[in-house]
Each structure stands twice: as C-alpha cells, then as structure tokens.
Amino acid sequence: MPTNSRLPGFYKLSPAERLQTVCEAKGMESAALSVVVPADEGMLAMADRMIENVIGTLSVPLGVAANFKINGRDYLVPMATEEPSVVAAASNMASVARIHGGFHTSSDQPIMIAQIQVVGATDPHGARLRLYERRQELLDLANEQDPFLVGLGGGAKDIEVRIVDAGTATYVVVHLIVDVRDAMGANAVNTMAEALAPLVAEITGARVRLRILSNKADRRLARVRAVFDKTALGGDDVVDGILDAYAFAAADPYRAATHNKGIMNGITAVVLATGNDTRAVEAGAHCHAAASGRYTSLSTFEKDINGNLVGTIELPMAVGLIGGATKTHPVAQANVRLLGVESAQELAEVIVAVGLAQNTGALRALAAEGIQKGHMSLHARNIAVAAGADGDEIERVVVRLKESGHVRMDVAQKVLEEIRATAPAE
Known part of the structure; x- marks a missing residue:
C-alpha cells in the first residue's frame, strides 16, 4: 500500500490520534509503532508542548562519566549518547588526567x-x-x-x-x-x-x-588543558603515536573531520543530557575548526618537559541553564542537578573538559591497540541483543564474537543458533 503523506489537520490531533493516523497512512497495525509511546503519559504531554506533530518519544541511553576533576572540583558528568565506548573512554582519560591535577579551564563572558x-x-x-x-x-x-x-x-x-x-x-x-x-x-x-x-x-x-x-559564537569561547601521564597512557611510544595522530588531523581535513567527531562525541553527549542545543554547539565548533580558512583539528597535543602528553581545546560553547529544554524537560533538570554547575560558564567548561577527555581516549586507542578493539568489544553486546540473545545468552554470544574477531550480525545469529542448539532441554 503506497504511503499518503497528505494529512489535513494532522497538527490539530492529539499524539495518540496522530499515531493512529500515521499507522493508517502507512497501512500498518498500530502495535507496530507502539514502542514510541512512553509509559509516562506526562512525558508524552510534555513532548507535545516542545515540538510539533508529536506521536511519541525516543529514549537515548544516559550514562555518567566518572573521575572528572576540573579546577580542583570533582564532577559526575551525565552523558546522553547511543554510541558505545564514549562514556568509558571519557571516564578512563579523566582518571589519567587526575594524576597531574585534572582539567584546568577558563571561559569568556556569555x-x-x-x-x-x-x-x-x-x-x-x-x-x-x-x-x-x-x-x-x-x-x-x-x-x-x-x-x-x-x-x-x-x-x-x-x-x-x-x-x-x-x-x-x-x-x-x-x-x-x-x-x-x-x-x-x-x-x-x-x-x-x-x-x-x-x-x-x-x-x-x-x-x-x-x-x-x-551560531559563530566566537566571543563565547571555553578552554581546557590537561596533562596526561605518559606511563598511564602506555609509554613514550603511545604518546608519540597520539602526537602523530594529532599532527595528521591538524594537516588533513579528511582526518580532522573524524578527529573532531571524536571530540564532539563527548561534547554533544553532555549538551544533549543537559537539554541544550546540540546543533548550535556543533555548528559553532565546526565553524571554529575552519576559522583559519582551512578545516583543521579543534584540539592540540604536545609533550611537556617530562614527556607527558599535554592536551588543549578552545572552542565556542553557547550553552545555558535557563530557558529551552533545560527548564522544561525533567530529565535535563535532573542531569543539571547531578552535575551541580551553577552558571552557564561553568557548564561550558565542564563540557570542553569532557570533549578533551574523549578525544584523548580515542587517540590513545588509535595509537595503541587500534580503535576497533575497545569500540567493537562494547559494540558486541549491542549486536548480541539485536541478534535476539537474552539473559545469559548475551554474554556467551559476546565472548564468542570477540574470540572470532568478527563482530557482525550474521555471525552473532549463527553463534546464537549454536548456543541454543546445544542448550539442555528444560
């Protein structure tokens, strides 16, 4: 049945009526889209006030990055992201930065x-x-x-x-x-x-x-620096590998695009978790990366006198604590309370610290074992669940996927079939 996207008066309907209308237009059973309806009716009503033509909500995993010490103060940082390894990498590099005092930040007036x-x-x-x-x-x-x-x-x-x-x-x-x-x-x-x-x-x-x-908020920059201990990173060769990776990104826009995506993995996760405008922050950041007339790395890396890695970031950070989803979305409000920041400038400084930690973690993985080893290890769990594994089956499938070196859906499905075929009858 062809889809009819012409839906007169659609905006006037309730979310439930819109959902039913969409299903009818697609020739689908209403149960096929029932997962978009949140269990909490209040959340659906709130979503209907935030944007247009609402039919439901989409949940994004919310994690907490640990180990962050910024300007001498400890923070637990909420991060909303669907990508494996982001929260883990940020937490890991924050622990490495703590060895030499954590992150040091400053910011312009808003x-x-x-x-x-x-x-x-x-x-x-x-x-x-x-x-x-x-x-x-x-x-x-x-x-x-x-x-x-x-x-x-x-x-x-x-x-x-x-x-x-x-x-x-x-x-x-x-x-x-x-x-x-x-x-x-x-x-x-x-x-x-x-x-x-x-x-x-x-x-x-x-x-x-x-x-x-x-959104070129170049009067509203936030800055962060940190020293990452060379031994904790894996030694001199790993530090040199990170410096080579940075130099590559600074010189080549093809590499810089992915390098900066790694920074934004951390930044966007905190921006989203606190109800701020991810698109505005991303636009400002990428514009800043091209401020010289050539797209380049948003971060810099160098060695200190002891051979430790020194990382820095300076970029626009237009975020707030009042207005928008930050004040209307209860999860965003809860995350701001968890973070404990008291001003937009403090929030901006925490966000760039997370960006630097995430960037350093990604570069360390590239310079050491390769990005796929850690990333795909975490991704294997998602693949196992998507293949249909449940309960104890998930970990068994993950182990087999990692042993095979092929973290793919077809492999996971085959492994799951083998596990179930050899399972004792109940």
Whole structure:
C-alpha cells in the first residue's frame, strides 16, 4: 500500500490520534509503532508542548562519566549518547588526567551576536558610520526588550557594523553584542534584533532582511588543558603515536573531520543530557575548526618537559541553564542537578573538559591497540541483543564474537543458533 503523506489537520490531533493516523497512512497495525509511546503519559504531554506533530518519544541511553576533576572540583558528568565506548573512554582519560591535577579551564563572558542584514543601501559606508553615530540609541532600544536580563548584569553591550560583499550585492550588517548571562541566548538576541530592525532601516535608508543570532559564537569561547601521564597512557611510544595522530588531523581535513567527531562525541553527549542545543554547539565548533580558512583539528597535543602528553581545546560553547529544554524537560533538570554547575560558564567548561577527555581516549586507542578493539568489544553486546540473545545468552554470544574477531550480525545469529542448539532441554 503506497504511503499518503497528505494529512489535513494532522497538527490539530492529539499524539495518540496522530499515531493512529500515521499507522493508517502507512497501512500498518498500530502495535507496530507502539514502542514510541512512553509509559509516562506526562512525558508524552510534555513532548507535545516542545515540538510539533508529536506521536511519541525516543529514549537515548544516559550514562555518567566518572573521575572528572576540573579546577580542583570533582564532577559526575551525565552523558546522553547511543554510541558505545564514549562514556568509558571519557571516564578512563579523566582518571589519567587526575594524576597531574585534572582539567584546568577558563571561559569568556556569555556573549552572543545577533545579525541584522541591511540590503539596498545606496551609500553602505556612509550608512555604516551613521549606525555607529546612533549606537547608544540602538543599545537602549535593545535593552528595553529585556529589562530582566539587564537587571542581572547582562543585555546589549555594543554594536559592530560590517560591510559584506556578496557577489553583485553589498550588505550592511549590524552585529548586536549581547551578554546573555546564564541563557543560551537565542530568544533574547533574536527579540532584540527584531525590535531594532525598523530603526536600523530608518538610519540606513534601506531595507532590513534577516535579523537573527549567529551560531559563530566566537566571543563565547571555553578552554581546557590537561596533562596526561605518559606511563598511564602506555609509554613514550603511545604518546608519540597520539602526537602523530594529532599532527595528521591538524594537516588533513579528511582526518580532522573524524578527529573532531571524536571530540564532539563527548561534547554533544553532555549538551544533549543537559537539554541544550546540540546543533548550535556543533555548528559553532565546526565553524571554529575552519576559522583559519582551512578545516583543521579543534584540539592540540604536545609533550611537556617530562614527556607527558599535554592536551588543549578552545572552542565556542553557547550553552545555558535557563530557558529551552533545560527548564522544561525533567530529565535535563535532573542531569543539571547531578552535575551541580551553577552558571552557564561553568557548564561550558565542564563540557570542553569532557570533549578533551574523549578525544584523548580515542587517540590513545588509535595509537595503541587500534580503535576497533575497545569500540567493537562494547559494540558486541549491542549486536548480541539485536541478534535476539537474552539473559545469559548475551554474554556467551559476546565472548564468542570477540574470540572470532568478527563482530557482525550474521555471525552473532549463527553463534546464537549454536548456543541454543546445544542448550539442555528444560
């Protein structure tokens, strides 16, 4: 039966009605999609308030990374991810970093930028200077939109005006510089940009088009460094292997893409667990990786005088503790309490520490036994379950898969058949 994706009034239905409608449109029994409906009806109602056309929810495994000492304080770090070995690698490298004092971090003030695009200015350079002449008027109008933020010490702090040549068009672009305090800040800066648009159009004598935040949050960097003990890593050769892997990533964008994915494995897991915007953070990070004009490694690695590995990361980290899913999703709220951070800057610093730990763990695996040995060992359990193993069968299948060196579904199914064929009759 062909699918009919035309569903008039779909958005007006309840989640249960939408689910039934989808099943009918696909010619499926409703039981086929029943797994998407959470046992807690409250979670479904909450999801229906968060996004559109909700039919259910998707659970992501939530783990806790241990061993993290950051600026002298211990943290248990919630991580939401479906990928095996990520939490284990981060925890392992955090324990190695503890030998030399753990992670040391710093961060910028929580500054976000809103862009206001002016098109059709007859004198773009003159318009640029007129905007600067009215700077305070623009800032005052922006801050009228959010007196609560201003009362907390945040708000619009400055403007910058750029001339952007785009082929046949020349745009005047106003950057509104906003301190968003403990918010991620998208709603605050977008509201201010919308409010400024008529005044900007009046000053420039031209038309305003886009007015929206930029996810290139290069005024909001978080930084981390750590020393990883060479003996705990596996010796001088492993350290040299990590340095070779880093140099490869720094020089080659094909390697850098996967290298940075390893960093984001850790970062995205904490961002998601705390209800923050994973896409915004990822966009900012990858943009930063190409800031020089060539895509390269987000991390750096070198040796200290004793031959230990020194790792560092500096990247944009636009995360918050107020607003969005962080304040509406009960699991995100619980994870923030578990983590125990008190400001958006502290959260940003924890996140980059996890990114460095995860990156170091991945590079150590590459330099030592190879990435597949540890990763596939953990992946074997997922394969065993997917093949249909249950209870004690799971560990027996995992052992056989690891012994064979082939962690594949077809092998797991064959192993499971053999185990069941030789099992004593009940």
